[in-house]
Amino acid sequence: MKTIKIFDPALCCPTGVCGPNVDPELTRVASAIFILEKKGFPISRFNLANDPAAFVEHKEVNQVLHEKGPEALPLVMVDGKVEKVSSYPSNEEFASWLGVEVKDLTTEKPRKTLL
Template identity: 95%
Template structure:
């Protein structure tokens, strides 16, 4: 099973989906990760503000940051290899890497039961 590690820029909280101006892209990524984790896929996220040691310990991440600077974040490792830098993976990329259907990464919308 493939492992995914996401190295986030400095965010206000571990997921980055807090505060008055929530970025819809962070919400989409957090939702996809939640769904994938429920399916048993190993996905880790590291926030530069909360876990700077992880950025130093992973030589691939450290190298990219030295070459490209913080603009390279977010950075995604799949099985230890840099697969994406500078933006979050699309649902299609998550699906391709992990062998799932894209539609599985879209949460069910609540149904209105009021008549």
């Protein structure tokens, strides 16, 4: 089973999905990760503000940060290899890396019943 590690820029909380102005991209990523974790896929996230040691311990991440600076974040590693720099993976990328269907990475929105 493939392992995904996401190195986030400094966020206010572990997922960045908090506060009055939530970035829809962070919401999408948090939702996809939640679904994948429920399916048993090992996904780790490291927030620069809360986990700076992880950025130093992973030599590949440290090297990219030295070369490109903080603009390289978010950075995604799959099985120890840097796969994506400067943006979060799309649902299609998550699906491709983990061998799941893209449709499985979206939650169905509740529908209101009209009386």
